[in-house]
Amino acid sequence: MKIPVCRLADLPRGEAYRLEIDPPVSVFHTDDGEVFAIDDTCTHQDASLADGWLEGCEVECPLHASKFDLRTGSVDSPPAKLPVRTHQVVVEDGMIYVEPSQAVPNLPPCVGARLAGGLA
Amino acid sequence: MRTVAVVGASLAGLSAARSLRRQGFDGRLVIVGDEIHRPYDRPPLSKEFLAGTMAEADLALEADGEDLAAEWLLGVRATGLDRNERLVRLADGTAVRADGFVIATGAAARTLPGSEGLAGVHTLRTLDDALALRADLARGGRLVVIGGGFIGAEVASTAYALGLDVTVVEVAPTPLAGPLGEAMGGVVSSLHADHGVRLLCGVAVAGLSGESGRVDAVLLADGRSLPADTVVVGVGARPNVEWLEGSGIALENGVTCGADGRTSLAAVVAVGDCANWYDPLAGAHRRVEHWTGALERPASAVAALLSGGAAEPGPVRPPYFWSDQYGVRIQFAGHAAVADSVTVEEGAADDRSFLAVYRRAGEPVAVLGMDQPRLFMRWRKQLAQPAASTASVAPAAVRS
Numbered sequence: 316m317k318i319p320v321c322r323l324a325d326l327p328r329g330e331a332y333r334l335e336i337d338p339p340v341s342v343f344h345t346d347d348g349e350v351f352a353i354d355d356t357c358t359h360q361d362a363s364l365a366d367g368w369l370e371g372c373e374v375e376c377p378l379h380a381s382k383f384d385l386r387t388g389s390v391d392s393p394p395a396k397l398p399v400r401t402h403q404v405v406v407e408d409g410m411i412y413v414e415p416s417q418a419v420p421n422l423p424p425c426v427g428a429r430l431a432g433g434l435a
Numbered sequence: 436m437r438t439v440a441v442v443g444a445s446l447a448g449l450s451a452a453r454s455l456r457r458q459g460f461d462g463r464l465v466i467v468g469d470e471i472h473r474p475y476d477r478p479p480l481s482k483e484f485l486a487g488t489m490a491e492a493d494l495a496l497e498a499d500g501e502d503l504a505a506e507w508l509l510g511v512r513a514t515g516l517d518r519n520e521r522l523v524r525l526a527d528g529t530a531v532r533a534d535g536f537v538i539a540t541g542a543a544a545r546t547l548p549g550s551e552g553l554a555g556v557h558t559l560r561t562l563d564d565a566l567a568l569r570a571d572l573a574r575g576g577r578l579v580v581i582g583g584g585f586i587g588a589e590v591a592s593t594a595y596a597l598g599l600d601v602t603v604v605e606v607a608p609t610p611l612a613g614p615l616g617e618a619m620g621g622v623v624s625s626l627h628a629d630h631g632v633r634l635l636c637g638v639a640v641a642g643l644s645g646e647s648g649r650v651d652a653v654l655l656a657d658g659r660s661l662p663a664d665t666v667v668v669g670v671g672a673r674p675n676v677e678w679l680e681g682s683g684i685a686l687e688n689g690v691t692c693g694a695d696g697r698t699s700l701a702a703v704v705a706v707g708d709c710a711n712w713y714d715p716l717a718g719a720h721r722r723v724e725h726w727t728g729a730l731e732r733p734a735s736a737v738a739a740l741l742s743g744g745a746a747e748p749g750p751v752r753p754p755y756f757w758s759d760q761y762g763v764r765i766q767f768a769g770h771a772a773v774a775d776s777v778t779v780e781e782g783a784a785d786d787r788s789f790l791a792v793y794r795r796a797g798e799p800v801a802v803l804g805m806d807q808p809r810l811f812m813r814w815r816k817q818l819a820q821p822a823a824s825t826a827s828v829a830p831a832a833v834r835s
C-alpha cells in the first residue's frame with residue numbers, strides 16, 4: 316500500500332511532515348535532500364518526532380531529547396530504549412509516498428494503553 | 436583511576452555510570468543506592484504511573500540487557516565520606532574504597548511538621564510513595580494538595596482525571612512565580628480553575644486534623660478548614676547531603692560545585708538534584724532539580740573527574756524542564772528570574788496554547804511553551820547558541 320504524503324516541493328529541507336495515519340508517521344526532508352519516514356510517536360513517551368530537531372540523519376525528540384537514526388530507526392541516545400519503525404519512501408513525479416512497515420510498532424507504554432482502550 | 440564509586444542509584448547516578456564507561460573508564464565501578472529498586476524514572480510518578488496508564492516495569496531507566504559491568508550495592512545507605520581514607524562508609528558497617536567519587540544522592544520531599552503518623556498524608560518522591568498515594572486516590576473523595584508547584588499541580592491534575600474532588604492550597608500569591616515569573620505562573624496555574632479544581636492562594640496551612648489516626652481536614656491560617664480524605668504535601672525538596680556533613684566537602688544548598696561538577700574535594704564530583712552547580716549563564720550557583728540536568732550534566736562531571744579537571748566543561752545548556760497538566764504540555768528553558776520582560780510571541784495565553792519569550796535588555800533568556808512543542812524546540816535550541824548566551828555571561832566560576 317502506497318500512501319501519498321505531500322509534494323516534495325512543499326516539504327523544504329530541514330522540515331518534517333506528520334502523516335495522520337494510525338499510528339502516525341513522520342516524513343523528514345534532510346538538509347542533504349534525502350527523504351525518510353519513521354513512526355511519529357517517540358518510543359519513550361507521548362511526543363511527536365515531527366516536532367523534533369532534525370540534524371543530519373538524526374532526529375532529537377522534543378520532549379526528553381532521545382535521538383533516533385532516520386535510516387535505521389535505532390536509538391542513538393537515551394532515554395528511549397526501543398527503536399522506531401522505519402517506512403519505505405518513494406518519490407514519483409515530485410510526489411512523496413510512504414509504504415507503511417508491516418512490523419509491530421514500538422509505541423510508548425501510555426500511548427499503547429490508550430490505543431488498546433485499557434488502563435486509562 | 437582504578438575504582439570509582441557512584442553514590443545514588445537514580446537518573447544522575449546511572450547517567451554518570453554510563454558516562455564513565457562511554458568515556459573509557461574500564462576500572463572497578465561501584466554504585467551505591469539506598470532504595471532497593473534498580474534505577475527508575477520519577478516524572479511518571481505524578482503523571483502516567485499515578486494515573487495507572489503506565490506499569491512499574493515501564494519506569495525502568497536501564498535498557499534490556501544493558502550491562503555497565505558495575506557492582507550494584509542496593510538497599511544500603513551511604514553514611515559518610517572519608518576524604519583521607521578515600522572511602523564511602525555504608526550503613527551496614529562496610530565501606531567502599533575508591534579513587535574517584537560521584538555524588539548523586541538527589542533530593543527528598545520536604546514534609547509538613549506535625550503530619551507524621553497521620554494516615555492519608557503523602558509526599559511524592561519515590562516509587563513506594565507513588566504506590567501508597569495511588570492506593571489512597573483509588574478511594575476517591577476529596578484531595579487537598581498543599582503546594583501549587585509542579586509536583587502538586589501534576590498530582591492535582593491526575594487526581595482530577597481520576598474523578599476526585601481536588602483543592603490546591605498555595606502560600607504564595609501566585610503559584611510557580613519562582614520558576615516562571617508572576618505573569619506566566621498565573622497563566623499556567625489557571626489550568627486548575629479551567630477544570631474546576633479550586634486553587635486557594637496567599638494562604639498558609641496551619642495544620643492538619645485527624646481522628647483515629649487518619650487525616651480528615653487541612654486547617655488554614657485564616658481559620659478555614661478544608662475537609663480531606665487524602666492530603667498531598669508538595670512543598671519542595673531538600674538535597675540529600677546530610678551524610679556528607681563533617682566530610683570537609685563544601686555544602687551550601689546541596690554540594691557546592693563548579694561549572695563542571697567538581698566539588699571542593701579533589702576527585703569528587705556531584706551531579707543531579709543534590710548538586711549546586713555554578714551556572715555561567717546565570718552568573719550564580721543554581722541547584723537545578725530537573726530531569727534533563729540529571730541526565731546530561733554527568734557527562735561533563737565525569738570528564739572532569741577522569742581528567743582531574745583538565746577537560747573543557749561541555750557547552751552550558753540552559754536548564755530545561757517539562758510538566759504535563761490537564762492534558763497540556765508545559766515546557767520551559769532558561770532563567771525566568773533574570774528577565775525584565777516576557778511576551779507571548781505565538782498563540783494566546785487564553786487558549787492555553789502559546790509560546791512566550793523572556794528577555795533581558797532585549798536578549799532572550801528563557802522560553803515557555805504551552806502545547807507548542809515544535810516552536811519550543813526551535814527556541815530552546817536558539818537559546819543554547821553562544822550568541823544568545825553571551826548577553827548574560829558573568830565572570831568565571833569562583834570555587835571554594
Ligand SMILES: Cc1cc2nc3c(=O)[nH]c(=O)nc-3n(C[C@H](O)[C@H](O)[C@H](O)COP(=O)(O)OP(=O)(O)OC[C@H]3O[C@@H](n4cnc5c(N)ncnc54)[C@H](O)[C@@H]3O)c2cc1C
Nearest residue numbers: 443445446447469477478513540541542707708725726756
Ligand atoms: C513526582 C516527580 C515528578 C517529576 N516530574 C518532573 C518533570 O515532569 N520534569 C522534570 O524535568 N523533572 C521532574 N522531576 C524531577 C526529576 O525526577 C529529578 O530531577 C531527578 O530524579 C533527579 O535525579 P537524581 O538522580 O539527581 O536524584 P534522585 O532521583 O532523587 O535520586 C537520588 C537517589 O539517591 C538515593 N540516595 C539518597 N541518599 C542516599 C545515601 N545517603 N546513600 C545511598 N543512596 C542515597 C535516593 O534514595 C535516590 O534513589 C520529578 C520528580 C518527582 C519526584
Ligand code: FES
Nearest residue numbers: 357359360376379
Ligand atoms: S518522549 Fe521522546 S524522549 Fe521522552
